[in-house]
Amino acid sequence: MKTLKLLQTNAGHKRGVKMDLKNKVKKGDFVVKVKKKNLLIILAVIAIIAIVFTVKPYLQKNKISIADSSDIIVLNDLRCKECDVASVITQLKSVFPDFVVGEIDYMDEEGKKIYGESDLTVLPAILFKDNVKDNANYTQVENYLEQKGDFLSLRIGASFDPAGEVCDNEIDDNDNGKTDCEDESCKTNPACMETICNDGKDDDGDGLVDCDDPDCEKSWQCMPKTDKPEVELFVMSYCPYGTQIEKGMLPAARLLGDKIDFSVKFVYYAMHGEKEVNEQTLQYCIQKEYNNKYLDYLECFLEEGDTEGCLEEVSLTGKLNSCIENTDKEFKITEKLNDESTWLGSYPPFDIDKELNEEYGVSGSPTLIINGVKASVSRDPASLLDAICTGFKVKPAECSEELSSENPSAGFGFSETAASTSSGSCG
Ligand SMILES: [Ca+2]
Ligand SMILES: [Ca+2]
Ligand SMILES: [Ca+2]
Ligand SMILES: [Ca+2]
Known part of the structure; x- marks a missing residue:
């Protein structure tokens, strides 16, 4: 048995040797083939390297070919965030469908070359070649073209100076040793200004937040802070923009309640x-004698200006007569209304708050004064709440409430369609 096993093993071994030999022969063939192939590959690689090293510099040297092969050259600067010309390019392609539009970056050698040679001072530039004059649609751009070097430059209101300091890229672009905001030329750039003076954030990264930053010196948001902000809203009671801001003010005034000193003047x-x-004499008297009913009255009045109905609603019918009479006498309201020689231009004076008007320089309806400072604020409840809260030494919890940020409509009525702007005024 042992012998048999050995024989079998030997036989197996022999078979194994035979197979190895076969393989060796095959491997040998393969090796030869690989060698030939390797040579070819090596030659190909050498050829490619040679081409790359000879042609690349050639291409680079002759990169001007982008400009050469284009009919319209768009010279832009990728560092400029406000220099998007995509829509201009789309327009150009539709007016000149057969023209090739080539885009070049100022930071490329070719870009700087064209910029320098074309007496350009700002980017982006849309540069046409003379062949545009032969194009059927030339007349569409003719009046907007000016000669710049060899090109005709399309006037597109460009304003980016590529040779200047880009103020927010952490690079000293103009090589004067001063980077971004350190560079004098960036002083008035928004990236280097404290742009919002009441958001608790250091917008320009100079270490000074909001009103501590000299950029905010003239901002109304840096008004004096008090424990109980005084909010004086100057309006003309029938001015549609006065009623607009009153509608926006109501939710904020109600929310803050007696934490602020609110009055309509x-x-x-x-x-x-x-x-x-x-109406104004009446509203003055309500605030003077029944101030806790004023917001209810005002809200009712703002519906449709129904003075009598609203007085009844807040149970003040007949209760204000003597105040109205005395006030009218004191400020000669009716007297001046009937004497046109006292009028200011085409309008009668209204003198109840005359001195404060002068003090604050009130110029029309509405004018919002917070802690004695004129505040220009959007007329939606959220913006008004935010503005008033700026006047607190310590903001109460109410200041974190979310009110509507939609501008109320101008005029009377709490219409559901909000106004898109808050820029109109009477005066
Ligand atoms: Ca610089
Ligand atoms: Ca820079
Ligand atoms: Ca800020
Ligand atoms: Ca700052």
């Missing part, structure tokens, strides 16, 4: 006739 002249003069 009146512009020193009345543009909407006798009804306005009378």
Whole structure:
């Protein structure tokens, strides 16, 4: 048995040797083939390297070919964030569908070359060649072209100076040793300004937050802070923009309640006739004698200007007569209304808050004064709340509440369609 096993093993071994030999022969063939192939590959690689090293510099040297092969050259600077010309390019392609538009970056050698040779001072530049004059649509751009070097440059209101300091890229672009905001030329750039003076953030990274930053010196947001901000809203009671801001103010005034000192005051002249003069004397008296009912009255009045109905609603019918009479006498309201020689231009004066109008320089309706400082604020409840809260030494919890940020409509009525702007005024 042992012998048999050995024989078998030997036989197996022999078979194994035979197979190895076969393989060796095959391997040998393969090796030869590989060698030939390797040679070819090596030659090919050498050829490619040779081509790359000879042609690349040639291409680089002759990169001007981008400009050569284009009919319109768009010279832009990728560092400029406001220099998007995509829509201009789309327009150009539709006007000149057969023209090749080539885009070049100023930071490329070719870009700098064209920039220098074309007497350009700002980017982006859209440069046409003379062949545009033969194009059927030339007349569409003719009036917007000016000669710049060899090119005709399309006037597109460009303003980026590529040779200057880019103020927010952490690079000293103009090689004067001063990077970004350190560079004098960036002083008035928004990237180097404290742009929002009441957000608790250091917008320009100079270590000074909001009102501590000299950039905010003139901002109303750096008004004096108090424990109980005084909010004086000057309006003409029938001015649609006055009622607009009053509608925006109501939720903020209600929310803050007696944490602020809120009052509606009146512009020193009345543009909407006798009804306005009378309404304002009345609203003055409500605030003077029944101030806790004023917001309810105002909210009702802002619906549709129904003075009588609203007085009844807040149970003040007949209760203000003597105040109205005395006030009218004191400030000669009706007297001046009937004597045009006292008018300011085409409008009767309204003198109740005359001195404050002068003190604050109130110029029209609405004018918002917080802690004695004129604040220009959007007329939606959220913006008004935010503005008033800027006046607190320590902001109460109410300041974190979220109110609507939609501008109320101008005029009377709490319409559901919000106004898109808050820029109109009477005065
Ligand atoms: Ca610099
Ligand atoms: Ca820079
Ligand atoms: Ca800030
Ligand atoms: Ca700052």
